[in-house]
Amino acid sequence: MITPLEIQNKEFKKSLRGYKESEVDEFLDHIIIDYENLYKENIELKDKIVLLNDQINKYENLEKTLNNTLVFAQSTAEEVAQNAQKKAELIIEEAQSKATRIVKNAEDEIIKIQREYEQGKKQLQIFKTRFKTLLEAQLETIDRESENLVEETESV
16 A cells, blocks of 8 residues: 555656646645545554454453353253252152151051050950959858858857
8 A cells, every 4th residue: 555655755757748746746735635644544443443353352252251151050050950859859759758657657556556455455354354253262262161150150
């Protein structure tokens, strides 16, 4: 690209029927000013493009990082939810198992108490029978003794 300084330093050959030198110089001065402004603006715009490209790269990297973070957060949330579900299932299983053991123990205790009750009833029945037999035997003994006494007293 041609620079404003090259335009300013450009010398043209003179010819007999050439253009008026002062007009050409004046026109070239205007071109130099406009070209210099365009040249500076072009450099500034190139710098802005570089800056904007850097910012775009930063934002693209930030976007990638945010996407990765979002994916990681989603997978972590899913993992936490799955772990919570598994833990809940384990707690439910343990509770059901414990409830089953409690019910089984209660049933066993009921059976044990019923057996003890039946055993107690049998022992009471045996006691009543033995006691009745003992009382009857004692009554017979008393009746015999009293008959013996009455006979002894009558014989005397």
